Amino acid sequence: MLKTFAYQSQEILFFAVRMIRALFSRTIYVSETMEQMYLIGVGSLFLVGLTGVFAGQGFAYAFTVELSDFGATTYLGRIMVIAIVRELGPVLTGLMIAARVASGITAEIGAMKSSNQLDAMVAFGIDPMKKIAVPRLIALVVMLPALTIFCDVIGLLGAYVVAIFITHITSTQFWSAVFDRLIFGNIFVGLLKPVLFSFVIAFVACYKGFTSEGGTKGVGRATTESVVLSSILILVVNFLITKVVFSLIKGYL
Amino acid sequence: MIELRNVSFSYGDQPVLRDVSFTVAHSESLVIMGPSGGGKSTILRLILGLECPQEGEIIINSDNICVMKEKDKRKLRKKIGMVFQDGGLFDSLTVGENVGYYLIEHTKMSYDEIEEKVVKMLGFVGLDADEVIDKLPEQLSGGMQRRVAIGRTLLSTDPKIMLFDEPTTGLDPQATKKVLHLIQKLRDEKSISTIAVTHQIVDSFAIADRYLVIHEGEVAFDGDVMQLRDSADPRVLAFLSPFRDSFKAVYERKFIGG
Numbered sequence A: 001m002l003k004t005f006a007y008q009s010q011e012i013l014f015f016a017v018r019m020i021r022a023l024f025s026r027t028i029y030v031s032e033t034m035e036q037m038y039l040i041g042v043g044s045l046f047l048v049g050l051t052g053v054f055a056g057q058g059f060a061y062a063f064t065v066e067l068s069d070f071g072a073t074t075y076l077g078r079i080m081v082i083a084i085v086r087e088l089g090p091v092l093t094g095l096m097i098a099a100r101v102a103s104g105i106t107a108e109i110g111a112m113k114s115s116n117q118l119d120a121m122v123a124f125g126i127d128p129m130k131k132i133a134v135p136r137l138i139a140l141v142v143m144l145p146a147l148t149i150f151c152d153v154i155g156l157l158g159a160y161v162v163a164i165f166i167t168h169i170t171s172t173q174f175w176s177a178v179f180d181r182l183i184f185g186n187i188f189v190g191l192l193k194p195v196l197f198s199f200v201i202a203f204v205a206c207y208k209g210f211t212s213e214g215g216t217k218g219v220g221r222a223t224t225e226s227v228v229l230s231s232i233l234i235l236v237v238n239f240l241i242t243k244v245v246f247s248l249i250k251g252y253l
Numbered sequence B: 001m002i003e004l005r006n007v008s009f010s011y012g013d014q015p016v017l018r019d020v021s022f023t024v025a026h027s028e029s030l031v032i033m034g035p036s037g038g039g040k041s042t043i044l045r046l047i048l049g050l051e052c053p054q055e056g057e058i059i060i061n062s063d064n065i066c067v068m069k070e071k072d073k074r075k076l077r078k079k080i081g082m083v084f085q086d087g088g089l090f091d092s093l094t095v096g097e098n099v100g101y102y103l104i105e106h107t108k109m110s111y112d113e114i115e116e117k118v119v120k121m122l123g124f125v126g127l128d129a130d131e132v133i134d135k136l137p138e139q140l141s142g143g144m145q146r147r148v149a150i151g152r153t154l155l156s157t158d159p160k161i162m163l164f165d166e167p168t169t170g171l172d173p174q175a176t177k178k179v180l181h182l183i184q185k186l187r188d189e190k191s192i193s194t195i196a197v198t199h200q201i202v203d204s205f206a207i208a209d210r211y212l213v214i215h216e217g218e219v220a221f222d223g224d225v226m227q228l229r230d231s232a233d234p235r236v237l238a239f240l241s242p243f244r245d246s247f248k249a250v251y252e253r254k255f256i257g258g
């Protein structure tokens, strides 16, 4: 178990290096990249928005109960920024995209592999790494931070609704507290995370697709593994960033 | 020219080919036959450099494809056309985009120019261009898909080597005749070296300069049609026994076909 995990980590790392090298080659397939951006970005808006609004409201409600014990409900905005911009927005968006996009990428590449389409591509002198993997990587790196910002905004709006109708604080009290904490450090951490998550999702999903074996059943298994592994790695990376980056730029928080 | 020197290959720990050696000369056409699972498709994959053998060498035009840089491999592959056993059509692209794939990817031809060539090629492989060009591969029958795959490979500019993995399986007699004629024409007019894998022994008479019988990963026979007829190797005899009658028929020139 540990051995296969170590072996697989190493394989994914090698794969990641190849993918990065392909990223910096001269051939970039622009129309594929655009198509993927559209599919990943626009296609996930509704899901991410829904996630944002319910997470924002849920947390705002929970914090309201807690803060009112101390008569500190005017701090709600500050806490919401920390909770949503720094932690929940990136992590929830990352997990949602891992579920929706990583599975799609792995299944698509796996199906192409099992029907010889990848080999046919190679036979026609096309590198699947550049044609399939890199456009998805670029699309994720651009779209995941954008979706995270979208999730943050919707999440804060959801919290705002709770603040007005349940917490009973004024609009000004809520938003001035929000902008108090919307400072460089929080925004930086909140955007660094989705950038790193996007690499995690792209590496894992493409790797699992390209290495899937054993027909339809194998593709199904690879798809499940792809979602599970990228989700776990997102949580691990999230912890590491919160821990490491935090201690490095503490002065800005 | 294609040369395999003492090639042994296994998928993981499952041995597939053992000590296979043969050559295909310039503008020669070789037909590979043999029981299912013997490793025929694997040989074609090795020649394309999709896999590399654990032992032995594969030399194409005096270069060992397995030690080449990726860039040179890609350049070489542009000179090799391959029709995969199951077609390998791109299922998210239309038939027209499939057939024009090489031109779209590797040339700066205009859309109209490519479309004109695609329409012509579809007609050439016996398909009604107006009807199929905008369809997806999955909307075609198996035989039609095969013809699209052949058209796609033929429309890649200027192959010097053609590899056909069971090109006539699933085709009606008329289309079969057309494809065989095409393979002959490619060999005679463009001096292309051809390797065709086929089970249809009668079809193969039209195109083969030489035969190779692969049996459980080993070369059981290598020679021309006369030697094939006279071969006493039990593996060859076993493989040919169902075709004895058609063999005779061809020789007596009474009729062609089984």
Ligand SMILES: Nc1ncnc2c1ncn2[C@@H]1O[C@H](COP(=O)(O)OP(=O)(O)OP(=O)(O)O)[C@@H](O)[C@H]1O
Pocket: B011, B014, B016, B035, B036, B037, B038, B039, B040, B041, B042, B043, B085
């Ligand atoms: N991707 C793969 N992984 C593992 N084993 C494989 C793979 N592809 C083929 N094999 C095995 O290699 C052997 C040879 O397969 P190959 O496809 O070359 O046979 P073939 O002679 O083309 O058969 P057929 O006439 O049925 O097409 C088979 O035993 C097959 O199980």
Ligand SMILES: [Mg+2]
Pocket: B040, B041, B042, B085, B165
């Ligand atoms: Mg085969």
